[in-house]
Amino acid sequence: MRRIAWIMAIAVAAAPSAATAAPAGASDGIVRADARLAVPGSPANFTGKATVRPIVDAAQIGQTTIGEVVFQPGARSRWHTHPGGQAIYVTQGCGWTQREGGPVVRICKGDTAFVPAGIKHWHGAAAKSGMVQFSVTETIGGRTVTWLEPVTDAQYQAGATAVR
Ligand code: MN
8 A cells, every 4th residue: 555655646746737738648748740730821811822830839848839831832921020039940942031121031941030029020932932931939928929911912022032
């Protein structure tokens, strides 16, 4: 009996607290690929075809959210801001990004684009190349993004003359 009580005490101590609990189905800390499926990006947030795959939720490690977005050629986000800023690492292809008032900048595989908190910007694929981005976004007050108006075709096409 004493041994059983000791084992149970260990089990209780090892149980994750609410603050560090892994998502459902990940009691061992592993989130399997089929548990985080890509979903179509909402037309309310994207122009063109984009798919979004969540990778890390804010509750899992501090307040950092990580996700992957696959942009087909011509697809881009709406204008938006992040309350805690964002870093985007391009893992495939090439795309375009712009901060309000600045030029459209071309980014390609291996490049990282940073945007400070509150700066209005957009990012997406180039017109003739898809782009896959790995985004790292801080959560402030439960929010990672504030979506604004669509990037117009004229604004977007300025990327065709973008230089690095
Ligand atoms: Mn962004």
